Amino acid sequence: MKTVVVVGSGASGVHFSLAALEKGWTVTMVDLGRRGHEPVLPDMGFEDLKTQLDDPVSYFLGRNFDSVLLPSSKGEYYGFPPNKKYVFDIPDREQIEVSGFEPLRSYAEGGLAETWTGGSYSLRDSDLTGFPISREDLAPHFAGVANEIGIAGEYDDTSRFFPSDHYLRKPVEIDAHGNYLLKRYKKARRRINKLDRAVIGRSHTAVLSSDHEDRKGCTLSGRCLWGCPVKALYTPSITLSKLKKHERFTYLDGMLANWLEIDNDGKAVALDVTNVVTGGKERIEAQRFVLAGGTLSSSRIFLDTWRLWKGESPRLGGLMDNRQIIMPFVTLAMLGKRCETRNYQYHQLMMVLEGKSEEEMIHCQVTTLKSAQYHAIIQSAPMDLLGAMKLFRLTRTSLGLVNINLHDTPRDDSYVTIKPGNSGEVSKLSVVYVPEENEAEKIRIAKRRVKSVLRRLGCIVPPGMTRLRPMGASVHYAGTLPMSADRRPLAVDKECRSYDIENLFIADGSTFCRLPAKNLTFTLMANARRIGMTAF
Amino acid sequence: MIGLGEECALFFGYLTKKEPAEYILEAYRRAHRDAGLLPAEASGPDAALLNFASHGGWRLAAADAYARIFFPASLLRKKLILALALAENTPQGSDRFNLETDKGFFRSIVELSFLSFRFLTFLTIGVLFLYPRLNFRTRL
Known part of the structure; x- marks a missing residue:
């Protein structure tokens, strides 16, 4: 055996x-x-839960109100909900000390x-520079996994960056905001392709639009982050x-x-x-x-x-992670539109910006705002809370986030090692991450380039709201x-x-x-x- | 100073124009007492700002605008955000976050302009009434 x-x-x-x-x-x-x-209540949509649950406050904010994002707390626009906290529950003995890294x-x-969030992107040969394997070694296994888990997407301008050998399934219905951005892209395609060296297309995501084995197709319940109730999201x-x-x-x-x-x-x-x-x-x-x-x-x-x-x-040595930048945007043409309560919560569009070299390529996931904990967003508006709440209502369907991903390369000064642990059993993990010398410049260029594409799509980026996520936040x-x-x-x-x-x-x-x-x-x-x- | 129940009713009503259900009042109290999310008692400039806001009406609106710019991590602002989070996640308030019909681009721009004007007005009032008080207390 x-x-x-x-x-x-x-x-x-x-x-x-x-x-x-x-x-x-x-x-x-x-x-x-x-x-x-x-x-809970698997047939209900995100908004319905607020009226149908016996105790919606505990479900959405947690019994101890852990998910209330206050001005002094270190939360993100999309913080993890209470029912997902178990994912990050670490045993006491697993000690760690970190420098420059928040794992x-x-x-x-x-x-x-x-x-x-289901983002499923295959690698090309050029992505595998330095690996002793090639795209050919991985290709049958990308297809094998895709058949197993179901990956949705479309063959579009982005396909040359993410070869998919015909395994893509029909994507989930796109929301009105995403649809508008795609239409704008089609109109401004030549300029975006030529001047920004960028392409936009549908995301490749591990989510089913129709039933597969014992999983159901997406019901647009808007509960992706809270845990898909029909297992459409893999x-x-x-x-x-x-x-x-x-x-x-x-x-x-x-x-x-x-x-x-x-x-x-x-x-x-x-x-x-x-x-x-x-x-x-x-x-x-x-x-x-x-x-x-x-x-x-x-x-x-x-x-x-x-x-x-x-x-x-x-x-x-050689510890790596993708640096991520979160850039909120407002699509002016979507101002004052009615909210759709049925939605797929996560990103449905992606953007790729080519660089002079592979290392300068930027990959972005574009999420139009649907279900979320809104108080986290409302409080960041530069006005009183009542005004900000009304502002949010008017702008809600026009809000979105670009999650910008940058590449990383191995360096000896970013490493893990161990030190004696307190438990006397396993050691304490010590993690040190030092960014590349030119990282600040790379971030500046990435922000400028993404803003330029957003402008051509009719979006504005509110000043002061773009956030650099700490190293470790992308979990790559x-x-x-x-x-x-x-x-x-x-x-x-x-x-x-x-x-x-x-x-x-x-x-x-x-x-x-x-x-x-x-x-x-x-x-x-x-x-x-x-x-x-x-x-x- | 007012009690937590009264305070919740004031802040919830300010944000939603509705009275909070007993369930919301209880959650607001629980967040202060059991969960320890916020202190039940305030002191220093926090107390002065809360005291001013507790009169409701224009004073609450002015304190809200003032706190956003000059005291963003104040207890008043945290309490208002808690009330906002409770409104968002309960049947009494969740409909205040959705537009059920299209407003159209130009009407939205007019409303946005009004919101900005309203904010600047209350901020000015807040500066006139609160800056001397809070500055004096902080120096003390």
Whole structure:
């Protein structure tokens, strides 16, 4: 019997496991596995919940009012709602110290992607510069994952940046504001293409517009951020539910992975875990081990393994994340329009701005405002609250956000390492991120270029409201145990097998050699599937 | 100073022109007492601003405008935002955030101009009445 232990149930873990099962392996998944509640009143829309729930205040603002965004709090326009807080509930022992980085971590079933916005963007060969693999290696796995989870989009001007080999499904109905922006783009296309070197098209998102297996097509309930009540928006827990039904799959929840035990031949023999219910430690033996809990978690487990094996704690350099800029805008022609209460909440449009080099490419997701916690937006208007509330009512259908993504490259001064932890068990993770020297200039140029496109679409950008998200906010962490064609320590081969521990594989973003300005999650899934299909 | 229930009714009414249901009053009290989101008692300039606003009417509008510019993290503004969040998420207030019919571009521009004028007027009143009081108290 071929046995493999997988750590983590996120985007990478579940798609690796699906592939490994297909190849005949017996899979044991180790996870803490925090769970949320089932969606309330699944047939109701976002606005209906406010009138139909017995206690809407607790549902929307939290029992302790955690989701009320006050002027002194450090929230965002789209803060996580109370029913998604479990995704970020971190066990006390998982200590971390950070510098220049504000990471989000998860120990939930499905991991951080339980809160993703579904952006599913494939990579081109030019995005894979520095990787020992090519687009050809990944292409069948992009298609395989797309068939599994369902990716909606259209073949349009953006397609040359996101090759999709005909796997795109019909997208969800676009809202009136998005439709207006697309029409404006079509009119101003020549100028936008030529002068701004930009293209606009429909987003590629992991959301179904029609039923697929046991998931329903989007009902436009506007509840994406609160958890899609019909599972039209894909999250990894959907695949985990499927895995749990497989006879060769075992899901061990309530377990925190500590480190791997390494024998004298340099092979991993068991995963050491702590059972959070009993507090006791257990060993899980297998022929192969896969770390898929995300870059920070996998780095910590790898570093603790190394510490116990070699007696030293090296630095894992090359930590990356996409810098993101949030730029609100107002589309003048949409002022004073009636609100549609039926909507798909997340982004339906994307914008790509070409650069002189791949590293200068900018990818933006354009979200027109639909359901949200409005008080977070209203208070940012430069007038009294009553006036701001009336202003919001008039402008609501004209508001939108551009989420600007910039690329990142590995540098030695951005790294993770470990320090002795307080628990006496696992170590404390230390994360240091230092931006590129020219980052400020890149941000300035990106903002100027996106504003220029928005102007041609008839939108204005309110002064002083564009926000730079902190590093770590995009949750596209990568690069600490990179793929390398040359055998070297603290790296993996093209199949993501560790050069140091021959039966250890890393199936998450740790192995990425650079980070294009694209949402990472779809590529994580495709790469994890590739590892399962080719190395197992 | 007024009690939390009265305060909630004042702020909720100011924002929505409606009386809050008992459920909203209870949530407002809970946010102060049990959840500790905001202190139940105010002191210093916060107390002076709240006291001025608690008279309602033009004084509340002036305090609201003044706080937005000169005291954005004030307790008054936080309490108003709490009332706004409660209005947004309850049946009594949620309809105040939607336009049910098209207003049209030009009518919207006229209304936006009026809102700006109204804000500047109340800001001026706020500066005239509140700046000396709060500045004096802060110096003390």
